[in-house]
Amino acid sequence: MSSVIQYILYLVVLIALAIPLGAYIKKVMNGEKTFLSKILTPCEDAVYKVMRVKKDEQMNWKKYAVSVLIFSGIGLVFLFLLQLLQGVLPGNPQGLSGVKWDLSFNTAASFVTNTNWQAYSGESTLSYLTQALGLTVQNFVSAATGIAVLFALIRGFIKVKADGLGSFWVDITRIIIHILIPLNLVISLCLVGGGVIQNLKGAETVSLVEPIAVSADGEILENAEIDLDTNTVTVDGKKIEDAEIVTEQFVPMGPAASQVAIKQSGTNGGGYMGVNSAHPLENPNAFTNLIEMLSILLIPAALCFTFGKAVKNKKQGVAIFMAMFICLVLALGTIAVSEQVATPQLAQDGVNISMIDQAGGNMEGKETRFGIATSSTWAAFTTAASNGSVNSMHDSYTPLGGMVTMLLMQLGEVIFGGVGCGLYGMLAFAILTVFIAGLMVGRTPEFLGKKIEPYEMKWSVLVCLATPIAILIGSGIAAVVPSVADSLNNGGAHGFSELLYAYSSCGSNNGSAFAGFNANTVFLNVSLGLVMLFARFLPIIGTLAIAGSLAGKKKIATSAGTLSTTNGMFVFLLILIVLIIGALSFFPALALGPLAEFFSNVI
Amino acid sequence: MKTLKNVLPRAAIIFLIFTLLCGVVYTGIVTGIAQLIFPDKANGSIIEVDGKKYGCELLGQQYTDDGHMWGRIMNIDVSTYKDENGKTLMYAAPSNLSPASEEYEALVRERVEKLRAANPDMDETAIPVDLVTCSGSGLDPHISPAAAEYQVARIAKANNMTEDEVREVIQKCTDGKFLGIFGEETVNVLKVNLMLDGILEK
Numbered sequence: 001m002s003s004v005i006q007y008i009l010y011l012v013v014l015i016a017l018a019i020p021l022g023a024y025i026k027k028v029m030n031g032e033k034t035f036l037s038k039i040l041t042p043c044e045d046a047v048y049k050v051m052r053v054k055k056d057e058q059m060n061w062k063k064y065a066v067s068v069l070i071f072s073g074i075g076l077v078f079l080f081l082l083q084l085l086q087g088v089l090p091g092n093p094q095g096l097s098g099v100k101w102d103l104s105f106n107t108a109a110s111f112v113t114n115t116n117w118q119a120y121s122g123e124s125t126l127s128y129l130t131q132a133l134g135l136t137v138q139n140f141v142s143a144a145t146g147i148a149v150l151f152a153l154i155r156g157f158i159k160v161k162a163d164g165l166g167s168f169w170v171d172i173t174r175i176i177i178h179i180l181i182p183l184n185l186v187i188s189l190c191l192v193g194g195g196v197i198q199n200l201k202g203a204e205t206v207s208l209v210e211p212i213a214v215s216a217d218g219e220i221l222e223n224a225e226i227d228l229d230t231n232t233v234t235v236d237g238k239k240i241e242d243a244e245i246v247t248e249q250f251v252p253m254g255p256a257a258s259q260v261a262i263k264q265s266g267t268n269g270g271g272y273m274g275v276n277s278a279h280p281l282e283n284p285n286a287f288t289n290l291i292e293m294l295s296i297l298l299i300p301a302a303l304c305f306t307f308g309k310a311v312k313n314k315k316q317g318v319a320i321f322m323a324m325f326i327c328l329v330l331a332l333g334t335i336a337v338s339e340q341v342a343t344p345q346l347a348q349d350g351v352n353i354s355m356i357d358q359a360g361g362n363m364e365g366k367e368t369r370f371g372i373a374t375s376s377t378w379a380a381f382t383t384a385a386s387n388g389s390v391n392s393m394h395d396s397y398t399p400l401g402g403m404v405t406m407l408l409m410q411l412g413e414v415i416f417g418g419v420g421c422g423l424y425g426m427l428a429f430a431i432l433t434v435f436i437a438g439l440m441v442g443r444t445p446e447f448l449g450k451k452i453e454p455y456e457m458k459w460s461v462l463v464c465l466a467t468p469i470a471i472l473i474g475s476g477i478a479a480v481v482p483s484v485a486d487s488l489n490n491g492g493a494h495g496f497s498e499l500l501y502a503y504s505s506c507g508s509n510n511g512s513a514f515a516g517f518n519a520n521t522v523f524l525n526v527s528l529g530l531v532m533l534f535a536r537f538l539p540i541i542g543t544l545a546i547a548g549s550l551a552g553k554k555k556i557a558t559s560a561g562t563l564s565t566t567n568g569m570f571v572f573l574l575i576l577i578v579l580i581i582g583a584l585s586f587f588p589a590l591a592l593g594p595l596a597e598f599f600s601n602v603i
Numbered sequence: 604m605k606t607l608k609n610v611l612p613r614a615a616i617i618f619l620i621f622t623l624l625c626g627v628v629y630t631g632i633v634t635g636i637a638q639l640i641f642p643d644k645a646n647g648s649i650i651e652v653d654g655k656k657y658g659c660e661l662l663g664q665q666y667t668d669d670g671h672m673w674g675r676i677m678n679i680d681v682s683t684y685k686d687e688n689g690k691t692l693m694y695a696a697p698s699n700l701s702p703a704s705e706e707y708e709a710l711v712r713e714r715v716e717k718l719r720a721a722n723p724d725m726d727e728t729a730i731p732v733d734l735v736t737c738s739g740s741g742l743d744p745h746i747s748p749a750a751a752e753y754q755v756a757r758i759a760k761a762n763n764m765t766e767d768e769v770r771e772v773i774q775k776c777t778d779g780k781f782l783g784i785f786g787e788e789t790v791n792v793l794k795v796n797l798m799l800d801g802i803l804e805k
Contacts, residue, residue, distance in 0.1 A: 006784055051616045066606050071614045078618065124683050133626040140625040141618075169617055176621060181629060188633045195661065198637035198645045205686055206649055206656040208664050209796050210671065212693055214681050250684040250692040251647055251659045258633040262625075275697060278739035280661035281647060285778070286786025345708035346736070350715040352729035358747030359787045364702045364736040368675065368745040371787035375739070392739040395699040494701040516699030601703055 003355070003373040007336065010290075010377050011329070014297055021298060022305025022317075028178040029151050029171075029310065031055070036182060044177050051169065058164025061548025064152055065541050067168040068145060072112050072537070075138055079108040082134045083126070091129025093202035099125060106525035111138035113536035114146055114418050116263065116270030116388055116511040117528060119519040123252040123273050128200065135270060136259045143266030143299075144175040146420030149540050150303060153424050154310045156547030157448045160555050165547050179299075180266065187295055188261035194288035197281050198257040205248040216242035256282055264295035267418040269388030269511040277378075277391040278367055285369055289391060293374070296381045296389070300416035303423045311448055315566035320426060323574045324384075327415045331404050332380040338400040339372050344601060365396030376401070383408040386418035388511025395489065395498065395514035399601070402514070403594035406501055409508040411582035412467040418509060421536075424543045426578075428463040431456055431546070433577045434565060443563055449555040456546050463542040468585035470535040471507035474527060475500050475589065481523060489516025493600065497593035506531045650793070652802055658793045663695070663744045666796060669721065670761035672754055672773075674746055674792040675738045676714060695741035711735050724756035745789035748777060762799055772798045772805055 027034045048055060059067065083099040086092060099107070103119055110117040111134070120126060126135070148171035155165050192198045213224035213233040225234045226245055233243040256272040260282055263270055273279035283289050301321065308317015340355075342362035347353050353360045359371025366375045375392035382389055383405040394405055408415055414426040435452055438445030445452040478484050478499055488495040498517040505512050506528045513519065519528065564570060637645040648660040658664060665677045677695045684692040700707050714735040719725070731750040751773045759766045776794040780786050797803040 002784065009784060047617075047620055050620060051613060053613070053617075063606055063610075067610050067614065070607070070610050071618065074614055074618045078622075132630045133622060136630060137622045137626040140629075141621055169613065172621075173617070176625065181625070184629070185633065189636060192633070192637040192641050192645050195644045195648055197647050198634055199647075200634060201646070203684075204647060204649060204656070204659075205692060206658045206662075208693060209658065209793070209800070210664070210666055210668060212665065212679065212681070214691060218682055220679055220681065244691055246681060246691050246693050248686065248690070248692050249658070249662060249664060250694045251649065251662060253647060255630050255634055257637065257645075258630045261633075273740075275740045275742075278697070280663075280740060280742055280744055281659075284648070284661050286781035290781065290785050342732075343703045345704065346702045346711060346732070348708060348711060348715075350719070350727075350729055351711060351732055351735055352749070353732045357749035357752065357788075358731050358733060360732060362702055362736075363732045363738075364700065364707075365697055365739050366736075367739045367743050368733050368747055368750075369743075369786050369789045370739075374786055390739070393697045393699055396697070396702055399701075399703050489699050490701045490704065492704075494704065514699070515697065597701070597703055 006373045007332065007377060010293070014294055014301060017294065017298055018301035019305055021302035023309060025179060025302055025306040026309040028174050029154070029306065031174065034178065036178065040178050040182070044173055047173050047177070048170075053167065053169045055170060057167040057170065059167055060163050061152070061165055061544045064165050064168050065544045068149065068540055069537065071141070071168070072145065075141060076108050076112045079111060079134045079138060080104050082130055083107060086127045086130045089127070089129055091132070092127035094127065096125065096127050102522045102525040103520055106529040109529035109532050110511065111135055111268070111270060112142055113509050113532045114142040114266070114268060114386065114421065115506060115509040115532045115536070116268045117506050117519070117532065118270055118274065118276070118511065118513065119525055119528070121274030122271060128254050131259060131272065132255055136262060139259065139262040139266050139268040139270070140176055140180055141172065143262070143268065143419045144172040144180060146418050147175050147303070148172050148420070149543055150420035150424045153427060153543050153547040154307060156550035157311050157450060159551040161553070162551045165544070165551060180262065184258070184261040184265055187265060187291060188257045190291045191257040191260060191288050194291070195284035196257040196260060196288055197253060198255055199253055200255060201253045203253050204251040206251055208247055208249055212246045213240070214244045214246055215240060252281065260292065261295070263389060264292045264387065265299060267296065267300060267385045267387040269382065271389060276389050278393065283391055286374065289370060289374055289378070293378050293381055296385050296387045297416055299419045300385050300422045303420065307423060313448065313566070316448065319566045319571050320423070320430065323571045324415050324426065326571070327575060327578070328380060328384050331384065331408055331415070332377060334404045335380050335401045336372065336376040338398045339376050341398070343398050362396070362398055365393030367392065379405050380408070382512055383510060384415040386413040386422060386508060386510045388505060390512050393515055394501070394512060395516045399594045399598035402497065403590060403598070405512070406497070406504050406594065407582065407586070407590070409504045409510045410468070410471060410586045411578055412464060413508045413510060414578060421509070421539065425463060425539060428460040428539075428543065428546070429578050430565070430574060431460040432464060433570070433574045434563065436577065437563055437570070437573055441563065443561055446556060446562060447565060449558070450550045450553050451556060455549050459542040459545045463539040464581060466535050466538045467508050468581070470531045471503045472585065472589065474507060474531040475503035478503065478524070478527065483521065483523060487518040487521060487524065489518070493593055493596035497597065500589055500593050502528065503531060507535045509536050650797065650803070657797055657802055660791065660793060661744050663738070663742045664693070664793060666792065668761070669757055671799065672751065672758060672792050672795045673734065675733055675743045676736060678737050678741050697739055697741045698737040722754065722757045725753060728753065744791055744793055746792055748788055748790060751790040751795070758799065775805070
């Protein structure tokens with residue numbers, strides 16, 4: 001019972017925070033006064049002065065798109081070079097060497113596209129300089145880019161017979177200075193208060209209570225008797241030569257909290273540590289977990305309300321929000337139940353998976369402090385949003401639980417999705433829905449007073465199909481490349497799931513993983529990098545093209561013939577279209593992976 | 604081409620500005636405030652007694668002595684980290700195994716047998732699930748109260764303590780749910796063991 005209350009409270013708190021934030025973001029988008037203007041607007045103006053941008057500049061959709069692409073391109077090159085050269089740069093107390101070219105490309109593509117797929121492991125690969133100057137910066141600007149493109153689309157709906165969609169430079173400046181920086185200062189200080197590390201020291205070592213014996217070839221010796229005085233190791237009375245006694249543990253350090261805050265709130269998801277927010281120094285307790293988990297969906301949910309307010313049709317914002325929310329709740333319910341029930345292999349004789357004095361259920365890959373409820377909620381949130389951070393290992397989820405996380409990504413990350421990009425993706429689906437519904441009842445398709453014509457339709461279809469194309473072609477090619485088989489951690493159907501999950505995650509710019517999969521090979525780094533770039537920038541161009549075309553149209557008055565886009569029927573149709581496109585595209589692939597694994601257990 | 608010439612320098616300048624703002628200023632402010640207000644937590648919650656660092660409160664270790672409380676199953680990594688003298692350091696990783704395979708079933712059975720052999724007083728009592736599973740970080744510092752209770756008889760015997768004395772130590776190292784609702788109740792295994800060893804005060 002108490003875990004049900006926990007699930008409900010997570011959702012209630014999320015909505016309670018998202019509504020006011022949505023109103024605030026709308027003010028920022030229009031440059032209106034907010035309670036923080038006094039402090040922040042001077043900073044904003046200073047930035048314009050340095051970069052010589054006019055506040056009222058108007059870009060047409062092509063210029064807006066070119067600005068987005070060039071800005072992201074610069075970020076890509078900078079982050080790529082920063083990693084290659086980190087070995088000779090300062091801010092590297094661990095003395096890590098430069099990152100290999102393919103991994104650098106992959107990580108750069110991954111952070112510029114707001115995916116934050118982790119082929120790297122933070123604490124053993126990247127210097128503090130790379131983390132702060134490279135990853136943290138991209139966490140901010142890639143999130144801001146997504147929101148900016150959404151703003152341009154919203155202006156497309158609002159403007160009448162106009163050419164300009166606003167200025168990309170002004171938009172990202174406002175988003176970073178008025179929204180992301182203040183929000184993340186608050187979040188990161190909460191996190192440090194809760195026990196997340198934030199320092200500039202090199203890694204620490206601490207003593208082990210029980211030393212460990214390791215043989216010369218790196219195997220751990222079990223049942224070994226260790227004599228620290230004479231430095232000898234004996235197993236079953238036999239002395240082992242050349243055995244090493246490990247007496248200390250590695251404790252990673254560094255500026256984690258500041259990066260964790262923005263990786264959560266900007267739907268980035270790239271962990272400071274390799275195991276992301278499952279790591280106790282990145283997410284030490286239920287309090288930090290609550291903050292981090294709510295941050296995942298906070299901005300994506302708030303933007304639905306921003307949208308409603310901005311187009312002066314609050315009901316429209318609520319309708320879109322409801323469509324997303326219903327899908328989220330269904331997914332969360334499925335994951336929660338299948339994780340609590342666990343698998344027959346785990347729930348065998350002699351194992352207690354009850355909920356008495358423990359979380360029970362499938363605890364493989366889950367932390368004790370989070371149990372099933374908090375882990376399942378995070379898994380649903382992070383794959384619904386294109387966040388991709390984890391606080392438990394999705395690879396070790398039950399077949400059905402793991403499949404739902406995969407499906408949430410394959411739907412194109414429109415169930416809240418990434419900051420900005422989730423909502424513009426969903427709006428493309430809404431345009432598709434209006435068109436299909438219009439055809440069914442024989443009315444001219446229109447959405448928010450703008451006529452939907454073949455031009456918008458073509459681009460919407462491209463935006464909606466970019467993710468399935470990227471995922472299916474990518475994983476299809478990978479499945480026939482022989483070397484990829486070596487990267488799998490599990491055999492059989494679950495092995496295929498690992499591969500499918502990797503391409504789903506990159507193709508939807510999510511970034512989470514079935515982490516047993518060793519993604520750090522040249523082929524996977526390059527192909528996954530390309531998949532991420534494709535799935536990010538094609539929809540951006542499509543969205544801006546739609547925005548440009550809509551802005552140029554006149555507004556038509558609502559009449560009795562207008563199909564309502566705010567009622568329950570529309571919400572239902574929208575969900576249906578999202579599910580049909582997602583399910584039809586992916587059913588064959590899912591049948592080979594998670595479904596096969598699930599049914600082999602049932603039968 | 605003209606737009607390109609126009610946009611490129613401006614994009615470069617704004618990228619530079621945000622690199623400074625988000626990478627240096629933001630990170631700097633957070634680090635500064637963190638070190639000022641929460642120096643202990645910001646530096647890794649390390650347990651230090653008389654100048655010796657006995658462990659990190661938030662990182663799990665492996666325990667196999669009968670007199671110590673055992674934690675989650677660990678997938679130990681001794682190949683990634685070395686200290687400056689080349690000595691191996693211990694770290695750990697999640698298993699990432701599917702819980703629905705036959706190999707996994709066998710693995711869990713093996714763990715159950717090992718735990719039963721080590722805890723003869725518990726007879727056929729079913730073993731709490733966190734003792735036979737690997738955690739999400741591989742470094743989980745906690746176990747559930749049920750998993751702690753399962754080991755009480757063994758720990759008491761090995762340390763010549765009464766069971767209630769052991770329970771008292773466990774109680775001291777138990778944290779409730781946040782606000783009584785969020786997360787799960789946890790027992791910090793390192794703290795229990797440092798108290799059993801007399802390094803931390805009981």
